Each structure stands twice: as structure tokens, then as C-alpha cells.
Amino acid sequence: MTIKEILNTTGHRPWKLPAERWKYYQEWNNAVFLHWQVAYEEIRKFVPDDLEIDLFEGKPWVSLVAFTMEKVRPRKLPSFSPLSDFDEINIRTYVKHNNKTGVYFLSIEGGTKISCQLAKALSALPYRYSKIERRENIYYSENKQSNDKLKIIYQVGRELKEKTELDKWLLERYALFQDTQASINEFEIHHAEWPAFKIDLKEIKIEYPKFNELLDNSPDRIHYSTGVQVVAWDRKKYTKLAHKL
Template sequence: MTIKEILVDTEHRPWTIPAEKWQYYQEWNKAVFLHWQVDIEGLQELVPAELEIDLYEGKPWVSLVAFTMEKIRPRNLPSFPPISDFDEINIRTYVKKNNKTGVYFLSIEGGTYLSCQIAKKLSELPYRYSNMHRKKSFYSSENKLFKDRLHINYQVAKAVTEKTALDKWLTERYVLFQDTKTSINEFEIHHLEWPIYELDTMELEVDYPRFKKILSNFPDKKHYSTGVKVIAWGKRKSEKGILK
């Protein structure tokens, strides 16, 4: 499907796409989603005051998404695989601001050092490098500085043909909010709905010491997706201190 076709397929979105020209294209492929329902007390201290934690039936959720980033490029320029293709893990929660429901990254890691440095510089997202290995039905990552470790041996099961409201709530998000020292940055994105599959984890180790209160080896829900093609716009800044 072409970028033009993706941009006109918007019925699944909760609001219209931005009027400005998009700035980046990227693909998020072979995605493993692990989801935990958590207590808001353990989460609130990790989210800036300017963002409201989004709730599903009164409870917040945190998700770990391990995938392969491919073909990331600026508008009108080609991708360069040694930089544009890399494995990535993000740990995110679900937030609201200005009547938009999106995600906020608690952690974001990439498997290529140079790609992390460039992404951090351009986007101000808190990328850090971790040593990652991926092959069929296997994903592992280790960061010795933070003592973070992820190990997944998994099996993809049948396609989810009828998504639940929670399935969509956890996966269909079209804005990312992230903070810096002085601002809250907002990144609009667009893609088709995630195709999702059931996921069986044969082995799972999730060890992130900073998040031990909210992550465990027993997620409440799991998904797999073949991936989506993503259109992204540039960041919009708002000063910190302007609440929700």
C-alpha cells in the first residue's frame, strides 16, 4: 500500500490527521506486545504532571513493545539500512492531553548505537543503546548500565479476527507525548490498524529494575503483529507547567 493510500484510510482514527505535510516514514515490523494492568500509585511518579494517565475501566496499563524498526527516513529522502533498520524496545503507558489519547515512553532502547544517537538528537526521545539479538521466534536484549534484561522465546498463534475494545485501546494510538527538561513534545502519527495475532510465550524474562513494581514475567495480555507502515509528523512543543 502506498503512502497516499495510507493517508486517505482514516476511518479508524479518533481525530483527523494533521493538515501539515508529514515529515517521516518508517515501518514497525514483527512486533511483540506484552501488556500489564498496573496500580496508578506505582505509575504516577513516572509520568510528568502535564499528562493525565489514561484508564481502561478505571485501571492504567503499561506495555512493553519489542519490534524491528525498518526503512525510517525523512520525507523525500531514501532510507539507509545501516542506520534506518534496527531492533527497538519501548516500555510505554497510556496518557491523555488536550483531548487526545496517546502513549508516553517510560523507556526506549535501540539495538544499533549510531541509530540511537541520531534518533535522540533529531527527536529528543530518550533513546539508549542496548545489546539486542533477534531471530525467528526469539528476542533478547541486555543493558549492563541499567541492568535491564529481556528474553522472549515465543510462538505466533492464530489471527485475531474480532478485536475487543481493550485490544484496540492498547494498540491503536496516534500520538506520542514525551517530556524534556523544559517542554512536553507531541508527535502525531498515522498508520492502518495493527493486524494482531495471539501470542504464546514459551520463555519470558522481563527484568527492568526501575520498573519492578509494574512489570513481571506474567503479563495480563499479549499480542503479536506483522507490523504497520507509519507516517509521522514533526514535534510540537508546549512548555512544562501547562497541565493536561
């Protein structure tokens, strides 16, 4: 799709596109989604008080998404493959802020050091470098500093022609929120609806000591997607409640 076509595809969005011009383009390709229903008191420990935990039928969820980031670029510049293309793993939960639903990242790992440094500097998102290897139907990562490991061997199945309400709730998110010491940063994004496929996990090994109470080797729901083309807007800062007092 062209960017104009992406911006004209809005029927699936929960609110209108921002009035401002978009700032970044990127692609999130060949994504493996692992989802867990978790205890509210456990996820609350990781999310700032300024953000409300979003619930599906009264329960919070956490997702691990392993994918390949490609063609990242500012609006008026071309992409540069050594910086623009890298594998990424994020662990996220679902939140609300200012009447918008979105995601909050507990962790973001990138497979290229300089790309992680640049992304963290530009966005203030919690990027960190991990050794990531991706081959056909295999995704492997290791971070020796935090003792984090991930290994997924999978087989992609048929496309989901109709998504359930839970599928849409987990996949279709058009804002992300992240905190700094003084502010909540909001990033609006837009893309066409995720194409979703069934996926068969042949082998799974998840070791994230920090998130032992949230992640295990038996996710409650899984998806695969070929990917989406994404436009993103500049961040908006909202002062944390504690700093308003």
C-alpha cells in the same frame, strides 16, 4: 500499501489527520506486545504532572513492545539500512494531553548505537543503546549499565479477526508525548490498523530493576503483529505548566 493509500485509510482514527505535511516514514515490524494492568500510584511516579494518565475501565496499563524498526527516512530522502533498520524495545504507558490520547515512553532501547544517537538528537525521545539479538521467534536484549534484560521465546498463533475494546485501546494510538525540562513534545503519527495475532509465550524473562513494580513475567495481555507502515509529523512543543508560572 503506498503512502497515499495509508493517508486515505482513516476510518479507525479517533481524530482527523494533521493539516501539515508529514515529515518521516518508518515501519514497525514483527512486534511482540506485552501488557500489564498496574497501580495508579506506581505509574504516576514516572509520568510528568502535565500529562493525564489514561485509564481503561478505571485502571492504567503499561506495555513493553519489542519489534524491528525498518526503512526510517525523512519525507524527501531514501532510507539507509545501516541507520534505518534496527531492533527496538519500548516501555510505554497511556496518557492524555490536549484532549488527545497517546503514549508516553518510560524507556526506549535500540540495537544500533549510531541509530540511537541520531534518533535521540532528532526527536529528543529517550533512546539508549542495548545489545539486542533477534532470531526467528526469539527476542533477547541486555543493557549492562542499567542491568536490564529481556528474553522472549514465542510462537505466533492465529489472527484476531475481531479485536476487543481493550485490544484497540492498547494498540491503536496515534500520538505520543514526551517531556523535556521545559516542554511537553507532541508527535502525531498515522498508520493502518494494527493486524493482531494470538501469541504463545514459550519462555519469558524480564528484568528491569527501575520498573520492578510495573513489569513481571506474567503479562495480563499479549499480542503479536506483523507490523504497520507509519508516517509521522514534526513535533509540537507545549510549555510545561511549571514554566508558565
